[in-house]
Amino acid sequence: MDQTMHDNMMGALENVIDPELGIDIVNLGLVYGVDIDDEGVGQVTMTLTAMGCPLAGTIEADVKRVLADLPELKDVNVNIVWNPPWTKDKMSRYAKIALGIPD
Numbered sequence: 001m002d003q004t005m006h007d008n009m010m011g012a013l014e015n016v017i018d019p020e021l022g023i024d025i026v027n028l029g030l031v032y033g034v035d036i037d038d039e040g041v042g043q044v045t046m047t048l049t050a051m052g053c054p055l056a057g058t059i060e061a062d063v064k065r066v067l068a069d070l071p072e073l074k075d076v077n078v079n080i081v082w083n084p085p086w087t088k089d090k091m092s093r094y095a096k097i098a099l100g101i102p103d
Helices: 003-013 058-067 093-099
Strands: 032-034 041-046 076-078
Touching: 003 032, 003 041, 003 058, 041 093, 058 076
Parallel strands: 041 076
Antiparallel strands: 032 041
């Protein structure tokens, strides 16, 4: 995958807002990686802030919805992983400031 496609996917994912925190999943550090195969199937590897998150289905649906706008993608698979575990250290400076978390 070229850098432009990577950037387009990550940019689209910035439109997926964690409903509980009000910050996008990219700045929260929840997206661990994106890829696209030769058939145009996108792969998003991500985590959630907590296991058993009741909004996991909503977030996954939002990921698929925003990536569906990219014409290069024919389908999207969302792979939610728990390792490595998410910590506040993965958050961007923007997210920490927005949530009042010291850097």
